[in-house]
Amino acid sequence: RPTLAVPAAPTPTTGVYVYGVFAPHRADALRDLPAHGVDPAYPVYLLCGNGLCALVSQVGLDQFGEDVIEANLHDPAWLEAQVRQHQAVLSALLPQGTVVPFTFGTIFHSAERVQEMLHTQAQHWHTRLAYLHGREEWGVKLFCDPDVLRTAVLRSQPQAQRLQERITQASSGTAYMLKQQLETLTKNAVEEQIQMIADTIHATLLHDAIAGVRNNLPAPELNQTHEQVILNAAYLLLPDQLDAFRHELEQQIRAYTTYGITADLSGAWVPYNFANVDLPDHAATPMPLNPAELQEQP
Incomplete structure (x- = not known):
C-alpha cells in the first residue's frame, strides 16, 4: 500500500x-x-x-x-x-x-x-x-538509410539519369558543373521524398489512433547509427487499437522498403x-x- x-x-x-x-x-x-x-x-x-x-x-x-x-x-x-x-x-x-x-x-x-x-x-x-x-501513448520513429534512399531517388528521376549520362561523356570542366547540378537535384529530391514519406505514414497512422503529435527530430549529431530519423511521433491509443495500428505501420514500411525505410514502435509510455x-x-x-x-x- x-x-x-x-x-x-x-x-x-x-x-x-x-x-x-x-x-x-x-x-x-x-x-x-x-x-x-x-x-x-x-x-x-x-x-x-x-x-x-x-x-x-x-x-x-x-x-x-x-x-x-x-x-x-x-x-x-x-x-x-x-x-x-x-x-x-x-x-x-x-x-x-x-x-x-x-x-x-x-x-x-x-x-x-x-x-x-x-x-x-x-x-x-x-x-x-x-x-x-x-488510453496509452505509443511512440513511432521512422528511419531511413541515406544511401539506399539516395539510390532509389536517383533511379526515379529521369533528369538525374540524363545528367549522369552526360557526366560520363563530358570534359572535366563540364563534368564538374554537371556533377554540381546533379548533387543539387539529388539533395532536393531526397528532401522532398523524405517529407512525403513521413507525411504519408503519419497521416495514415492517425486513422488508427485517437490522436497523434509530431515531435522535433533529434539533432543529426546525436544519431548513433548511419540511419537518419525522419519522423518522431507519438500516438494515443486504446489497448484494443494496438494490433490494427501495428499492422498498418508494418504495411506502410513494406510499401517503402526500397527507399530504405524502417520503423521502431515503442510503448506503452506515460502520456x-x-x-x-x-x-x-x-x-x-x-x-x-x-x-x-x-x-x-x-
Whole structure:
C-alpha cells in the first residue's frame, strides 16, 4: 500500500517535486510506491484531495534550487540520471491508474501549495484524467538509410539519369558543373521524398489512433547509427487499437522498403505528449525538458 501520510514538512532547504497527478484504478490495489524519487534521500508519496492525488517527493534545493539547477542541466550524467528516475517513478504507477505527467523539474515550495493546486484546478485535472483514462501513448520513429534512399531517388528521376549520362561523356570542366547540378537535384529530391514519406505514414497512422503529435527530430549529431530519423511521433491509443495500428505501420514500411525505410514502435509510455498541463502561477518554472525524449533508450 502506498504511504498516504505526508513526511516531515519541507524545510527552507527542500522543495516538493511533483511528478504528476494520479488517479488509481483501485485505491486498495496500489502496490508500494518507488522507494525514492529524483533525490535519493527522500521517498515518493501521495498528496491527495478532491478525489485526486499528486505524486511527489521532497528534493534538496542544493541540487534542485533555482540557483543551481541551471548548472546541473548542463551536466549530462546528472541530467540523464534525474530524467530517468522521474520517468521511472511515473512508469511504476502507469499500470495501476491514470497519470497526467508533469514536466521534469516542476517544484513547489510546500505540500500546502500542491494541495492548493489540486483544489483550485480540480475540474481541470478530472477532465484530463477522464480523457487519458484507459488510453496509452505509443511512440513511432521512422528511419531511413541515406544511401539506399539516395539510390532509389536517383533511379526515379529521369533528369538525374540524363545528367549522369552526360557526366560520363563530358570534359572535366563540364563534368564538374554537371556533377554540381546533379548533387543539387539529388539533395532536393531526397528532401522532398523524405517529407512525403513521413507525411504519408503519419497521416495514415492517425486513422488508427485517437490522436497523434509530431515531435522535433533529434539533432543529426546525436544519431548513433548511419540511419537518419525522419519522423518522431507519438500516438494515443486504446489497448484494443494496438494490433490494427501495428499492422498498418508494418504495411506502410513494406510499401517503402526500397527507399530504405524502417520503423521502431515503442510503448506503452506515460502520456507526456497528451497531458497539456497548465501549471499554476505559484509553481516553480519547469525545466524545458520532456522525459519522453529519452524513451527510446533502455
